[in-house]
Amino acid sequence: MYRIEDYVKEINRCIQCNFCLEHCPVYIEDGVESSVARGRLNLIQALLVEKTLVPSDRAGVLLNRCLLCTNCTQGCPSGIPVDDIVITARADLQKKYGLGKGKRFLLRQVVNRSNTTNLATWTLSIARRLNMVPDEFPEVASRSFEQRVPTNVKPTGEVRGRVGYFIGCATNYLYPEIGDAVIKVLTAKGYEVVIPANQHCCGIPALAHGELGAAQEAVSWNAELFAKLDVEAVITDCTSCGYMLKVKAAKTLDKDDPSQSKVAAVAEKVVEITEFITREGLWHDPTIVLGDSQETVKVDVDSAENNIDIADTAEKKLKVTYHVPCHRAWNSNLIQAPHKLVSMLPAVSLVEMSEPQRCCGAGGSFFVDHEELAESIRVRKLKDIQSTKADAVITQCPACRYYLRSGLEKKMPVLHPIELLANAIYPSVRA
Ligand code: SF4
Numbered sequence: 035m036y037r038i039e040d041y042v043k044e045i046n047r048c049i050q051c052n053f054c055l056e057h058c059p060v061y062i063e064d065g066v067e068s069s070v071a072r073g074r075l076n077l078i079q080a081l082l083v084e085k086t087l088v089p090s091d092r093a094g095v096l097l098n099r100c101l102l103c104t105n106c107t108q109g110c111p112s113g114i115p116v117d118d119i120v121i122t123a124r125a126d127l128q129k130k131y132g133l134g135k136g137k138r139f140l141l142r143q144v145v146n147r148s149n150t151t152n153l154a155t156w157t158l159s160i161a162r163r164l165n166m167v168p169d170e171f172p173e174v175a176s177r178s179f180e181q182r183v184p185t186n187v188k189p190t191g192e193v194r195g196r197v198g199y200f201i202g203c204a205t206n207y208l209y210p211e212i213g214d215a216v217i218k219v220l221t222a223k224g225y226e227v228v229i230p231a232n233q234h235c236c237g238i239p240a241l242a243h244g245e246l247g248a249a250q251e252a253v254s255w256n257a258e259l260f261a262k263l264d265v266e267a268v269i270t271d272c273t274s275c276g277y278m279l280k281v282k283a284a285k286t287l288d289k290d291d292p293s294q295s296k297v298a299a300v301a302e303k304v305v306e307i308t309e310f311i312t313r314e315g316l317w318h319d320p321t322i323v324l325g326d327s328q329e330t331v332k333v334d335v336d337s338a339e340n341n342i343d344i345a346d347t348a349e350k351k352l353k354v355t356y357h358v359p360c361h362r363a364w365n366s367n368l369i370q371a372p373h374k375l376v377s378m379l380p381a382v383s384l385v386e387m388s389e390p391q392r393c394c395g396a397g398g399s400f401f402v403d404h405e406e407l408a409e410s411i412r413v414r415k416l417k418d419i420q421s422t423k424a425d426a427v428i429t430q431c432p433a434c435r436y437y438l439r440s441g442l443e444k445k446m447p448v449l450h451p452i453e454l455l456a457n458a459i460y461p462s463v464r465a
């Protein structure tokens with residue numbers, strides 16, 4: 035569980051080597067020593083371990099100015115789980131620095147999500163009024179993904195396998211077209227897809243705000259739903275949901291919590307969709323007919339943000355660039371999978387930006403509370419994207435999708451890689 039006493043040894047493993055300086059998007063922008071992992075660890079040690087520092091407003095600001103992007107952790111030679119330690123500090127000091135009553139109430143609505151778009155629409159409208167989301171934030175879909183699909187979707191031909199599908203909040207309410215693509219690809223491959231009703235948020239937004247109780251409820255609820263499924267994998271289309279389900283869920287609960295065995299059983303099966311598809315060798319599958327170079331990969335995505343038809347790419351390959359989500363370390367294949375997936379699409383090519391792994395500044399909902407800082411992080415990313423002259427961006431994180439899309443010029447869609455594949459599969463493939 036996220037208790038400071040469990041992390042004292044890890045804080046002390048910091049060798050003050052400063053390697054984290056070059057990895058921290060916040061430090062790169064503000065150059066403040068306390069913004070970087072080393073500084074944060076020193077601050078947390080003084081506040082919570084040695085108690086030589088009295089919590090102040092300044093300390094609260096510094097603790098909250100962390101994207102929990104894990105870039106420092108990924109580059110730290112001592113392997114210190116900096117994001118876990120920051121979460122622990124936020125949970126400990128939640129009453130002093132955490133969300134106010136109103137925001138906490140709304141977060142609860144998101145985390146213990148209801149299957150109705152009415153409640154989601156209502157929550158979003160209140161959030162807009164409280165200035166919790168920017169004006170350009172996408173509207174809630176008129177029907178959530180859960181409302182659009184049955185709890186069991188079978189392929190039309192032979193059943194080759196059975197998987198569960200964890201629907202993140204973004205796919206459910208904002209980008210149901212990602213869910214459509216996931217179902218289309220899985221069923222084309224011959225998978226029966228089980229989508230348990232009444233799924234809750236994975237809990238990572240609550241955890242990020244130090245709202246441990248809400249995160250624990252979400253973790254236990256979802257573990258209960260998915261552990262009893264007879265499936266070979268639990269698919270997620272969101273890298274942050276995957277990170278939560280695979281790595282953080284067990285840490286969120288007490289070690290002896292009765293849900294731990296179910297959390298572990300689910301975690302073992304969690305796999306991100308592009309990794310699952312490439313792992314399964316879909317591009318060698320003769321029953322899948324992909325568009326050839328004569329075919330337009332028509333990105334005609336029907337959503338508030340990606341309402342763009344780039345059919346004018348008919349005469350050329352669709353050029354995409356890949357933004358690697360920060361929450362990638364839970365699976366070593368997460369970065370390679372979209373590359374492999376694009377390589378199996380003859381009408382699509384991938385052009386690398388110079389720093390594909392650099393954070394975009396979204397940080398879940400970080401961009402809401404730290405508008406200027408997030409914007410300055412995003413500016414670097416947008417320049418890098420624009421320098422590729424790509425037609426579209428692909429990424430597996432919905433927060434990055436929203437935040438990049440809202441900063442890019444109008445004709446640049448941001449897509450999940452699985453949407454590219456779904457667009458390229460002939461609809462009649464297994465009829
Ligand atoms: S890279 Fe790790 S060990 Fe080095 S200063 Fe940063 S947190 Fe400490």
Ligand code: SF4
Pocket residue numbers: 057058059060061069070071074099100101102103104105106107116117
């Ligand atoms: S998690 Fe990200 S923002 Fe926070 S200290 Fe580490 S690198 Fe910086």
